[in-house]
Amino acid sequence: MQGDEKNLDSAFELIDFSLVLGIVLVVLLLWAAGRAVRRVFAGLESWLPGHRLTILQAETLASFFIWLGGGTFLVVAVIRPPKELILALTGTLAVAVGFAFKDVAASIIAGIILIFDRPFRVGDRVRFEEHYGDVTRIGLRSVRLQTLSDDTVTVPNHKFLSESVASGNAGSLHMMVTTDFHLDPLADLATACELLREVAVTCRYVFLKNPVMITAIEEMIANRLVMKLTVKCYVLDARYQESLSTDLTIRGAQALAEGGIGRPRI
Structure with missing residues (x-):
């Protein structure tokens, strides 16, 4: 019985509760920041309807940088793994992503390209293959379209790098x-x-x-x-x-x- 208690105490000693608390707090802060950004930009959109497309694009960029910066802060400042472990994990993840998640990795890279190259923007009305509708979201993995029949279509980002897409307004309201x-x-x-x-x-x-x-x-x-x-x-x-x-x-x-x-x- 005493041996079980010692094992349990040893297990608790291995857990860094301050680290777990820090991770939970950072994740909650990122979630709260994401919700706050959505509310702020929704208010701006209703207040400045003439700049709706610019506001939607700014919301996409703000959300992207919040999660990117928050994830980097979580790893570097909170978890603080050894440099050797970071190098080892980077190599392992690169191989795993390359083989097991090839399409996902391609979509993430394509998402970054779409955000900065901007062949179309959030709010644009586009035609892609048999789909036609408004771009409602450009994420790291996929693009969401709201069709004229009120269907939500999710298209992996990497498809936009190999297929042609037509934008009816190209960032303009008109x-x-x-x-x-x-x-x-x-x-x-x-x-x-x-x-x-x-x-x-x-x-x-x-x-x-x-x-x-x-x-x-x-x-x-x-x-x-x-x-x-x-x-x-x-x-x-x-x-x-x-x-x-x-x-x-x-x-x-x-x-x-x-x-x-x-x-x-x-």
């Missing part, structure tokens, strides 16, 4: 939106263009500092020749893309009908 209208080939195109231009410039979602353009092209649909007019304008905020397209489609069709512009009958 994005070009195109809306098509098909007309009878004998319709008065000049009048139709004027009607559609008036509809576009009076739309509440259009950013009028950029030009409104209308292009015309002949197109075959169901073996019938039709004229396709495309209204190209910029939306105030990429989040209103669908609202802009819907407004232009409804009001544009109404304006064409009231103006006596013929539509194709297929």
Whole structure:
């Protein structure tokens, strides 16, 4: 019985409770700092909606550096392992990561590249493979997209280094939106263009500092020749893309009908 008590006392002596307490405190501080950063930037976003994309990008960078700096502080100042142990662990982890977590390591490296090279930013509306939506988070391992059907898609970072990705607004709030209208080939195109231009410039979602353009092209649909007019304008905020397209489609069709512009009958 006394032997068991001695073994238990020896086990407790091996545990450095001050070290354990320090680790727990640092982890809790990092968690609290992360929550505080999210709340501060959420308040800034509601206070300065015109700078939403810049604020989201700043939040991503702040969270990244908090966890990177906190993890470094935890190892160097709290745990303080011997230099020989650090070198040995570094070599072992490098081999383990290289073989067992090749994709994860590639995604982490790609995440750092994405943060600083910035082919797209948090808040951008992008198209990647079959996915299209808003970038809501750029992490060290993956990027999260919120699609137009309200699905959350998680894509590993390393895929963005080998596949092409299209950004509709590239860090800007404004994005070009195109809306098509098909007309009878004998319709008065000049009048139709004027009607559609008036509809576009009076739309509440259009950013009028950029030009409104209308292009015309002949197109075959169901073996019938039709004229396709495309209204190209910029939306105030990429989040209103669908609202802009819907407004232009409804009001544009109404304006064409009231103006006596013929539509194709297929």
